[in-house]
Amino acid sequence: MSTSTVDHDVLPGVGPPADEATAPTPRGDQHAEDVVDARLGRPPSDVLEATVVLEAWDGRPAQSAMSAARELVSPDHEPALTGSRVDPSDRQERRSVIAEGIALVLSILSVAAWARPLSRELGPRALEDAIRLALPLAVALQWALRSRYLSRRDGLALLAEDGPSCCALLLLLVVAIALIAPWGRVAALLVLIWVGGTVLTLRGWGLLYAVGLLAGTAALDREHAAYAALGAMAAFTILLCLVAVLTRRAPTDRRPGGLRRAVLAGLIGGAVGVLLVGDPSLGWGVHGVHPAIALVPSVLGSFWGGYYLWNLYEAIPRGLSGVPLEHAGSAGLAGPALGVFLGAILRLVGTTIVLSVIVATLGRWTHGTDAVTVFVAFGCAALASMMLSLFESLSLQRGALVAIAAALAAEFACRYFVQWHVAGGALAVGAAVGVLLTLPALIALLSRSGRVLATTLWIQ
Amino acid sequence: MITEGTYPYAVGGVSSWCDAIIGGLPEIEWEVLPIVAGGKRLHQNYQLAPNAHLLAPIELWSEELPPRHGFLGGSETEGQSVPSRLLEGLVTWNGNAPTLTDALVWCRRQPQVIRPSFRSRRAWDKYLATLTQVLNEQHDQASRAPHYDALEAARLYQTLYWVARTAAAHTPPCEVLHATAAGWSAIPAIVHKALFGTPLLVTEHGIFVREAYLAALRDTTASPARRHMSTRLALGLTRAAYAAADVIAPVTDANAAWERGLGVDSGRIHVIANGIPPPRAPTPPPNAGKVVAVGRIDPLKDVQTMLLVAAEVCRRRPDARFEYWGPPTPGQEIYAEACERMREQLGLGTSFRFMGRTTDPQGVIRGADVVLMTSISEGMPMALLEAMSQARPAVATGVGGIPGVIRGCGIVAPPGDIHGLATAVVTLLSNPELASRLGRRGYERLRRRYTLEHCVEGYRELIEQLVGEVTT
Numbered sequence: 067m068s069t070s071t072v073d074h075d076v077l078p079g080v081g082p083p084a085d086e087a088t089a090p091t092p093r094g095d096q097h098a099e100d101v102v103d104a105r106l107g108r109p110p111s112d113v114l115e116a117t118v119v120l121e122a123w124d125g126r127p128a129q130s131a132m133s134a135a136r137e138l139v140s141p142d143h144e145p146a147l148t149g150s151r152v153d154p155s156d157r158q159e160r161r162s163v164i165a166e167g168i169a170l171v172l173s174i175l176s177v178a179a180w181a182r183p184l185s186r187e188l189g190p191r192a193l194e195d196a197i198r199l200a201l202p203l204a205v206a207l208q209w210a211l212r213s214r215y216l217s218r219r220d221g222l223a224l225l226a227e228d229g230p231s232c233c234a235l236l237l238l239l240v241v242a243i244a245l246i247a248p249w250g251r252v253a254a255l256l257v258l259i260w261v262g263g264t265v266l267t268l269r270g271w272g273l274l275y276a277v278g279l280l281a282g283t284a285a286l287d288r289e290h291a292a293y294a295a296l297g298a299m300a301a302f303t304i305l306l307c308l309v310a311v312l313t314r315r316a317p318t319d320r321r322p323g324g325l326r327r328a329v330l331a332g333l334i335g336g337a338v339g340v341l342l343v344g345d346p347s348l349g350w351g352v353h354g355v356h357p358a359i360a361l362v363p364s365v366l367g368s369f370w371g372g373y374y375l376w377n378l379y380e381a382i383p384r385g386l387s388g389v390p391l392e393h394a395g396s397a398g399l400a401g402p403a404l405g406v407f408l409g410a411i412l413r414l415v416g417t418t419i420v421l422s423v424i425v426a427t428l429g430r431w432t433h434g435t436d437a438v439t440v441f442v443a444f445g446c447a448a449l450a451s452m453m454l455s456l457f458e459s460l461s462l463q464r465g466a467l468v469a470i471a472a473a474l475a476a477e478f479a480c481r482y483f484v485q486w487h488v489a490g491g492a493l494a495v496g497a498a499v500g501v502l503l504t505l506p507a508l509i510a511l512l513s514r515s516g517r518v519l520a521t522t523l524w525i526q
Numbered sequence: 527m528i529t530e531g532t533y534p535y536a537v538g539g540v541s542s543w544c545d546a547i548i549g550g551l552p553e554i555e556w557e558v559l560p561i562v563a564g565g566k567r568l569h570q571n572y573q574l575a576p577n578a579h580l581l582a583p584i585e586l587w588s589e590e591l592p593p594r595h596g597f598l599g600g601s602e603t604e605g606q607s608v609p610s611r612l613l614e615g616l617v618t619w620n621g622n623a624p625t626l627t628d629a630l631v632w633c634r635r636q637p638q639v640i641r642p643s644f645r646s647r648r649a650w651d652k653y654l655a656t657l658t659q660v661l662n663e664q665h666d667q668a669s670r671a672p673h674y675d676a677l678e679a680a681r682l683y684q685t686l687y688w689v690a691r692t693a694a695a696h697t698p699p700c701e702v703l704h705a706t707a708a709g710w711s712a713i714p715a716i717v718h719k720a721l722f723g724t725p726l727l728v729t730e731h732g733i734f735v736r737e738a739y740l741a742a743l744r745d746t747t748a749s750p751a752r753r754h755m756s757t758r759l760a761l762g763l764t765r766a767a768y769a770a771a772d773v774i775a776p777v778t779d780a781n782a783a784w785e786r787g788l789g790v791d792s793g794r795i796h797v798i799a800n801g802i803p804p805p806r807a808p809t810p811p812p813n814a815g816k817v818v819a820v821g822r823i824d825p826l827k828d829v830q831t832m833l834l835v836a837a838e839v840c841r842r843r844p845d846a847r848f849e850y851w852g853p854p855t856p857g858q859e860i861y862a863e864a865c866e867r868m869r870e871q872l873g874l875g876t877s878f879r880f881m882g883r884t885t886d887p888q889g890v891i892r893g894a895d896v897v898l899m900t901s902i903s904e905g906m907p908m909a910l911l912e913a914m915s916q917a918r919p920a921v922a923t924g925v926g927g928i929p930g931v932i933r934g935c936g937i938v939a940p941p942g943d944i945h946g947l948a949t950a951v952v953t954l955l956s957n958p959e960l961a962s963r964l965g966r967r968g969y970e971r972l973r974r975r976y977t978l979e980h981c982v983e984g985y986r987e988l989i990e991q992l993v994g995e996v997t998t
Contacts, residue, residue, distance in 0.1 A: 106743075111754060112619075112668035114761065117787075118739040122902035125924045125940030128783035136667065143669040319566045324589050386676040391661070394676035395654045514647075516654075520680035521645045525687050526589055 098124070098134040109143050110135070171365055176259070178359050179283045180296075184252070187292040192249035199243065200256035202339025207236075207261045209335025213458070214328035216268050222314035224322045225265070229311060236261075251293065255300040262303035269310035278302045330463040337470040338451050341500070344477050345493035348440065360440045363421030364414075364448035371414030371452055374406065381406045382519045394516035401515035407456075407508060414452060418445040443490030446497035453504035460518075461526040465507065473500035527704045528559045528697075530711035534572035534580065535562060539908050540706060540731050541572060543800060543981075549575045550982035554989065557581055557698050561710050564588020584695045584714070586688045592637045605643025608632060610656035612686045616762030617755075619665040623769040626762070627720050630693035634717045637694035644687045653683055672750035682755050689759075693717050702727060702992045705767065708774070709734035709760065712767030719770050725992040728771040729798075732905040732926075733784045735764040740903055744825050764788065772995075773988060777906040778927025796988060799931075800906045801981035805888075808917035808969055811895045811962065815845045815955050818894035820887045820909040821901070823854040823862040823880070828923075830868055831942055832900040837872045838948035843955055848878040848898070851890050891916045895961060896954045902941045904928055910936075911976050914968035919961045921950040931976070935968030 101124045102116050103109075110116035116135035120126045126134065185193045215225040225232065236258075243254040259279075266275040282299035285291055385402025386394070398404075422441035450473060457466035477496025511518050527533075533544035548556050556578040562568060564585030574580055608629050615626025633640055643649050657679055661671040674682075692713040697703075703715040703726045712728060719726045738760030742753040768774065768790050775798045776782045782795050817839070821827045829850065836848045854862035862880075869878055884890050887909065891897055897913035897920045904926035911931070913920045920936035922928045929938050937954070939946035954961040 109669060111672075111750070111757075114735065115739055115743070115757070118736055118743065118903075121736075121925060122740065123941060125943075127929075128780055128787065132783075132787050139667060140669055141664060141666050319569075321565055321567055324591075326591075327589065383677055383680075386680065389676040391654070391658060391674045391676065391679055394679045395651055516676040516680060517647060517650050519677075520683040521647070521650050524680060524684040525641065525644050 095134060095137050099138055102135075102138055109140055110138055113139050171362065171369070175362070176279045176283065180286055183286040184292050184296075188249065188252060193252065195247065196249040196252035196256060198343040199246070199250075200253040200260070201343050202336045203239070203243070203253075204257050204260035205339035205342075206332040206336030207257070208264045209338075209455075209458070210328045210332030211261070211264065213331035214323045214325070216264070218320065218323060220316070220318040220320050222265075222269060222311055223316045223318045224320065226311045226315040227318075228322060229308075252296060255296040258300040259296075259303050262300075262307040265307050266303065266310055269314065271306065271310055274306060275303065278306070327461075327463070330467070331458050334454055334458050334463065334466045334470055337467075337474060338447075338454060341450070341470065341473055341477060341493065341496050342447055344474065344481070344496070345443070345490060346481060347487070347489045347491060348443075348493065359425060360422075360437075361444050363425055363441060364418045364444040366421055367414040367417035367445070368448035368452055370417050371410040371412075371448075372455065374413050375410035375452065375456060377406045378403060379523065382515050382523065386515055386519060389516070395514065396516075397513040398515075399513060401513060403512040403515040403518050404509065407512045410452065411449070414448060415445065418448060437489040439488050439494065440490040443494035443497065446494050446501060450497040450500035450504070453501060453508060456508060457504060460511075460522045462522075465504070469500050469503040472503055473497060475499075527556055527706065528561065528711040528715055529706045530561045530709055531563070532706065533560065534558065534570050534574060535560060535568050535583075537571050539800075542908075543731070544706060545572050545575075546978055547982060547985055548578045550978065551986055551989070552577050555579075557700060559584065559695070559697065559714065561586065561692065561714075564590065581698065584692055586692065586710070592640050592691055592694055603648075604632070605636060605639045606646050606649040607652055608640070608643055608690060609649050609653040609683060609686050612689055613653060613656050613660055613682075615766070616686075616689070617660050617682075617758045618663055618762075619668050619758075621762045621765040621769075623766055626766050627716060627770070630690075630713060630717045631720050633690040633693040634695075634721065640687070640690045640694055644683070644690070650683065653686075654679065657682070672754050674751045674755075675749075678749065678751040678755060681752070682759075685755070685759060689713060700724060701996060702989050704729065704989075705771075707731070707734050708764045708767035708771075710763065712763065712770065716766055716770040723996075725772040725996055726770050727988060727992060728767050728774045730774060730776045730781050730785070730905075731800075732903070733764075733776075733781050734767075735760045735788070736784060736903070740826060772992060775985075775988065779930055780925075780927040781905055796984070798981060798984035798988070799976055800908065800911065801976045801978040802908065802911050802915055802972075803978050805915035805969065805972065808915075808965070809892055811918065811958070811965070812893060813895060813958055815843060815847055816894050817846060817848045817896045817898050817951055817955070818851065818890055819848070819898045819900075820851045820884070820890065820912065821899070821907070822852045822858075823850070823865060824858050825861055826901060826903050828900045828902050828941065829861075829865045831944060831947070832898060833865065833868050833872055833874065833878060834944045835898070835900065835947045835951065836874055836878045838944060839951050839955075840874065840877045842948070842952050846877065846951070846955060848874075849881050849890065849894075850879070851881045851884045851887065853883045888912050888916055891918055894918055895958075896921060896951055898947070898951060899923065899928070900941070900947060901925055901928075906931060911972060914965075914972035914976070917962075917965035917969040919954050919964035919968065921947055921954065923947070932968065933971075935964050935971055937964075 098120055102119050105119045105123050110119065113132065113135045116138045117128065117131045120131035120134055121128055124131070181193065211225075215221045218224060240254040240258060243257065244250045263275050266272060278299060282295050285295035285298065288295070381402045418441070422445070426438065426441065454466045454470055457463070457469070473496040476499040477492045480492035480495045511522065527544065527548070529544060532538060533541040548558070552575065554577065558574065558578055559581045560583040562583045562585055564587050568583065611625050611629035615622045615629060657674065661674060664670065692710060695714050697714050697718040699722075701724065703718055703724050705712040705715045705726065705728045708728050708730055715726050718724055735757070739757050742748060742756050745753070765788065768785065768788060771794065773796055774785055774790055774794055775796050776785060777798065777800050779797055782797055785795055786792060817836070819832060823829055832850070836846075839846045866880065869880070881890075891912050895918070897909065897918050899907060899909060899920065899922035901907070901923055902925060906927040910920050910922060910928065914932070914935060920932050922932060922936060922938060923941040924938040925941055932938065937950035939950055954964070
């Protein structure tokens, strides 16, 4: 081991005072100033910056560079205010929202189209039970998949890597569902079709998926072919899904999202699904009001609102660039975060209202989808779902779980204690509770863009 | 041993050094604690020696939640002042080691409270108030701080969160802590030392803070605030590491000058030069006018100056041939493309070739007449030691530890001095006898001073000394 024997222990410019300098500056200060000025095009920010420049671009030894650098710093130099660069977001939420939106609309339309033939063969009660189980499960799986894979860059490649374990889990779940009851097989097939659809639309194969659904719908119309047609559709979707994922297989050094978070997202999504099917006044695709068709306006509304909402990840940093520090903690209705949030709500509500009016007008054609309260209920549910999704995305899962639990409790209370015979009434009340619990919290949070970025978006 | 973005996952000089030290000191049981960027899969590139055990890495900027273990007591209210305390301890010009250490130790004691504390409104408000004060600080060695906007304030807040998370990581009981840089890897060591009094050894291959300044200078799109933030954080971490370290072991005297400049007393600095395994007898040079460079394609290597040097050499010696061995640094692909375009524009054709990665740097140097290095920043470059091991003369820029290493066995020119570097290369290519003499001297010098055995022995003595001090 060799120990340093240099005696010039202290260097001017950083630690000790200048008069203790022992190393002479090899060239005049003017030269040092010229080198630093030529390299930086501005005064150095501090002694160390000037030292680094003199070392690297003038070849001075550290000690000598530090001595010269001390003379080059002007403590009174007034800096200018400049905006900062906004780094591009890594998130792929927008694409996954589109995928989910398309898949959901197709799923709803398929339910609408399949209701009659399936209930004819299986019996109305069995189909309703199957949907009541399948819908929450499918939504739960969609939310979990989005959290762990689909919202991420290289999401499909990551899913491909975890393919065997995902397939095994799905198989286990499907078998369990199929064994629950006689209608379990239908529920299992519906889950496969709906969840597979999400993956296919993300892959950009939404059209193929739609073709498969249409072909299945035609087959369902034939007598005594319900199980076979559903099975074929499920097999087609899953096979296509496997091809879609495996052809996106590529080496990636990224990792999927956390399992815990995915499970929580699945729980929240599942609870949203339960909220949707928890109101007995909505005879799912069987008789009376026709909820499947009535869902379309709110689904399209939430699709557009959700698509817009994911601007948050880029709009907030962009909006905060150039905002003076003294305003970083202030609240305001004109901030970028609240702007995006309110814009998303307006899109959701506006689209839902306009499309609901259109669907209600065409009510006779759609076999009685004309109960205004059903549209209101689904609109509220869509709004609650968007809020809960945002809560989940901001890592406020606990809050989301509390809100959805309260919403479910309210729906349950309406169903069993109030005996309110309004189509969609219980769902509307439950969803409204969910909205009331989440909306003020989100407004309070998002009104402070600086805070939400620092404490919530960037610390997950 | 706490590593930072290197061993055992990344290939490079520091990782090879870690591997050599661990393998060279089999009597010591090593616990390796790596700090890595989160969200990515880790591929272990080094097989650990039987005397080493790899701990779960600390992942920065990941989605993983903090550990739930920790001491009882403490509260979120107390935690809300942690961002401000970290800011004060790290970002002020002189730092505040006691405040910083207290805050870091608190994070270790209360890991489960860090996240809710940083996510609270009060912590953010306190932080903003402290940031305003910190930015108004005046010091004769620094210009006034640039104006931060809300975005940079949030970015700094996020970085402080990861400082806190790093401090919260569990460190196993040990007799000596060894941080491989005076940066992030020193954070868990500072906490461990504060809690248990374990001696801390910090090795510096480069100077963490100097590299941060160079990186900030290279990032031409960064705002002044972002430059300020990255360099002040680095300065704060370096000062904290120096304050806590019992011994600092730079690889060269040039680095020691920085450490002394940052207030470290000479008694705590022990220069231990890097080394390479004892070389075989050298082979004679090919006398083919071949110049070889080994290193990553990176702005710090100033490859563009090398291209200009090559162009001038080829004008004077049309038979000269240059080979650049090494891949672009990850993230510097655009720079590599610019270098390739420059090579074409200079009309160098086959006179200068980028050869890509090599697994046998000594082999490619063996085929050279002269080794060239045009870096603007270096600690103690392995490529020069490899040139010396093959008895090849080097022409290099006089930065960092280079002049000390090739003293008497190579030619040093100022960085960016195209004419000087080209003249040196032409001189050596035209005088094989001089080149051979310098090469031979380098070979002897390496055997005397820069073998791996010397390096390992240096660490053995140092660690024994630190353990001995604790025992007594």
